[in-house]
Amino acid sequence: MGTTEAQVEELIAQMTPAEKAGQLTQYFYFGLPAGAETEPALGLDVERHPRMVESVLQEGGAGSLLFVTDPTEINRLQRLAVEGHRLGIPLLFGFDVVHGLRTILPVPIAMAASWDPGLIERAQSVAAREARAVGIHWAFAPMVDIARDPRWGRIVEGAGEDPYLGAAVAVAQVRGFQGREPGAPGRIIAGPKHLAGYGAALGGRDYDEVSLSDSDLWNVYFPPFEAAVDAGAGNVMTAYMSLNGIPATGNRWLLTDVLRDAWGFEGFVVSDANAVRNLVTHGFAADPSDAAARAIGAGVDMEMAIVDPAYEHLPEALESGATTQQAVDASVRRVLEAKIRMGLFDTPYVEEDHAREVLTDPAHREVARVAAERAAVLLRNEGGLLPLDGDKLGSIAVIGPLADSKRDTLGPWVFDHDLDETVTVLEGIRARAGEGLRVAHARGVRVVQRVFPSMFDMFGGNAPDDPEGFDEEAEFKRAVDLARGAEVAVVVVGEWQNMIGEAASRSSLELPGRQLELVQAVVGTGTPVVLLVMNGRPLDLRWAVEHVPAILDIWYPGTRGGAAVANLLFGDVSPGGKLPFTWPRTVGQVPMVYAHTRSHEPENQPRRYWDESSTPLFPFGHGLSYGRFEYADLAVDQPAIVTTGTVTVSVEVTNTADREADEVVQLYLHQRHGAASRPVRELKGFRRVTLAAGESRTVRFRVGPKERRYWNAAVRDWVTDSSSFDVWVGADSTAPLATVFEVKAE
Numbered sequence: 001m002g003t004t005e006a007q008v009e010e011l012i013a014q015m016t017p018a019e020k021a022g023q024l025t026q027y028f029y030f031g032l033p034a035g036a037e038t039e040p041a042l043g044l045d046v047e048r049h050p051r052m053v054e055s056v057l058q059e060g061g062a063g064s065l066l067f068v069t070d071p072t073e074i075n076r077l078q079r080l081a082v083e084g085h086r087l088g089i090p091l092l093f094g095f096d097v098v099h100g101l102r103t104i105l106p107v108p109i110a111m112a113a114s115w116d117p118g119l120i121e122r123a124q125s126v127a128a129r130e131a132r133a134v135g136i137h138w139a140f141a142p143m144v145d146i147a148r149d150p151r152w153g154r155i156v157e158g159a160g161e162d163p164y165l166g167a168a169v170a171v172a173q174v175r176g177f178q179g180r181e182p183g184a185p186g187r188i189i190a191g192p193k194h195l196a197g198y199g200a201a202l203g204g205r206d207y208d209e210v211s212l213s214d215s216d217l218w219n220v221y222f223p224p225f226e227a228a229v230d231a232g233a234g235n236v237m238t239a240y241m242s243l244n245g246i247p248a249t250g251n252r253w254l255l256t257d258v259l260r261d262a263w264g265f266e267g268f269v270v271s272d273a274n275a276v277r278n279l280v281t282h283g284f285a286a287d288p289s290d291a292a293a294r295a296i297g298a299g300v301d302m303e304m305a306i307v308d309p310a311y312e313h314l315p316e317a318l319e320s321g322a323t324t325q326q327a328v329d330a331s332v333r334r335v336l337e338a339k340i341r342m343g344l345f346d347t348p349y350v351e352e353d354h355a356r357e358v359l360t361d362p363a364h365r366e367v368a369r370v371a372a373e374r375a376a377v378l379l380r381n382e383g384g385l386l387p388l389d390g391d392k393l394g395s396i397a398v399i400g401p402l403a404d405s406k407r408d409t410l411g412p413w414v415f416d417h418d419l420d421e422t423v424t425v426l427e428g429i430r431a432r433a434g435e436g437l438r439v440a441h442a443r444g445v446r447v448v449q450r451v452f453p454s455m456f457d458m459f460g461g462n463a464p465d466d467p468e469g470f471d472e473e474a475e476f477k478r479a480v481d482l483a484r485g486a487e488v489a490v491v492v493v494g495e496w497q498n499m500i501g502e503a504a505s506r507s508s509l510e511l512p513g514r515q516l517e518l519v520q521a522v523v524g525t526g527t528p529v530v531l532l533v534m535n536g537r538p539l540d541l542r543w544a545v546e547h548v549p550a551i552l553d554i555w556y557p558g559t560r561g562g563a564a565v566a567n568l569l570f571g572d573v574s575p576g577g578k579l580p581f582t583w584p585r586t587v588g589q590v591p592m593v594y595a596h597t598r599s600h601e602p603e604n605q606p607r608r609y610w611d612e613s614s615t616p617l618f619p620f621g622h623g624l625s626y627g628r629f630e631y632a633d634l635a636v637d638q639p640a641i642v643t644t645g646t647v648t649v650s651v652e653v654t655n656t657a658d659r660e661a662d663e664v665v666q667l668y669l670h671q672r673h674g675a676a677s678r679p680v681r682e683l684k685g686f687r688r689v690t691l692a693a694g695e696s697r698t699v700r701f702r703v704g705p706k707e708r709r710y711w712n713a714a715v716r717d718w719v720t721d722s723s724s725f726d727v728w729v730g731a732d733s734t735a736p737l738a739t740v741f742e743v744k745a746e
């Protein structure tokens, strides 16, 4: 027995059933700002909650805390657990390190739009370094849920609609958080979430139920999870909703048969917040004790709880025989092993000076800037309006309520950010413009408040600031006048960050408030307009696509967002990001994915609606550049292979422009016939390349059995058909350049 195992067994032998239940319980600990109100949705008593958690720690009643980010606080609470209880078992501190801790990176959907796994890994390693320095050991990230309905607010936290891109982004994030393995110095445990299918919530309504076919699960929703597990993720989080009628948090098939038995997951599973208790709410468990027994039986090692954890009832479930000693010990073992791996028994505390140093590391801000530059997607650039020529331009009007909002620039899911460090679009343009260029700003329209308060409002500074006495009519006119008098108008539109994220779904994809009207009035002045879109989901830009020459999607670009945007606008770097989702024209087309099957009368596919085309506004993988790329000489090294064989596909890509730029070369595959009808195209390879002016490069991809296999719902297994396969390589999912190869039975 190695030291780890021996230590673990020794501890387990000393623990009472209540202490074991405690190890398996994770509490929120909120250090809320003074005067914060009790948040009814969370059912917390702000005054009493911290005291309650502190006494629980001294009774050995918690194995982990979440939501503490201050190193002094973390040390104080850790001391209560280590020195305040006879067993002295250190706490694991978890947190939503979704896209940065102090240095805020672009939101996850934006990082996915970079199609750059190396960058994503580097970015999340910065997040990990900051988190670890303050004493956080574990990120509730990456969110690897496939999202095919942009009404769902959490689309912003994932990598979009595609399982292949999603899997690549998941792996990059796991490596970024964890390094080589859980426990690597300066890194934290990654917790891919939410197993599984959460993104398919009915109607895009958060937390709503999910029904997914076997084929959808295995071919679309599972692959990013399996890839994250393969990459060594130390934790997995369950999902809130029911999947095909069984709540995910009580679903033994999902958490044991699939996760552990099929994928070989060896880490620990945590429930989403209150999801174990909620097995009762779902009408699944009879009471909290039944919920605890069934969750642990399904494979939930640790319960994330706000108040009244169901796992408090584990001792009674043990006594009644509803659960077994063996099941409880197995979960405790996994949690203790994670603590040993993280070195917590040797070094439970953090050095606060070191934390301060890490949090102010300027190299981290640089990574955030580069990430924001590489994430941006140039949706449209008629007449080459972009890049702007900073030497020739005399005046710019920067318009829109999001142009100078620090909080919105950061996006949702940040709590420990530094607003002083945050560069807005206006500030970025001002800093880049220098002396000769006049930059004027008007908000133009007022902010739009949510219909319901956000659950994050309790942290303060979450809702958009709505200046008192704001005269919208006067401000609207001032914005239009500024635009009229300027040589170029840069209009920033989108959604306030609190309109997207958890519990922030929308029934419409329209620009909120009077933003469209503002764009129309500015375009009406005749001044050339560059539209910057700040978003985490596709928005209805049908009018803009007809009337605005340049549209750049900047997402919620993070701490150095404004600096990145200025570099893109003035051409210091070329946009090279690509859409990680299909961009519908209107909400009525949702869901719309590029990887659909041909179905009946495919020639009528673009005309399926009476009142709107059924093509998207922008296809999956779309994104323009200041470079100009030509694709030629697409070839397959062998015309025919056997089912276990692999072909190498090559293509020559040339940048015919007179400047350096990036292109994401994408490979799509289609199986013509076989034991199932397969999608018209599926992404099966991509590479982001930087090409100098005039440079050509041969890019190669391997297409083997792994790229061709699929889950067949009739035989309920993986299948590799012999068939003809079409291959396209190009700039997006509509790439025309094609070839074909044959796969024959052995």
Ligand code: NOJ
Residues within 6 Å of the ligand: 096, 140, 193, 272, 273, 502
């Ligand atoms: C609920 C969310 O669904 C989950 O993603 C998050 O990690 C936890 N709350 C903790 O904040």
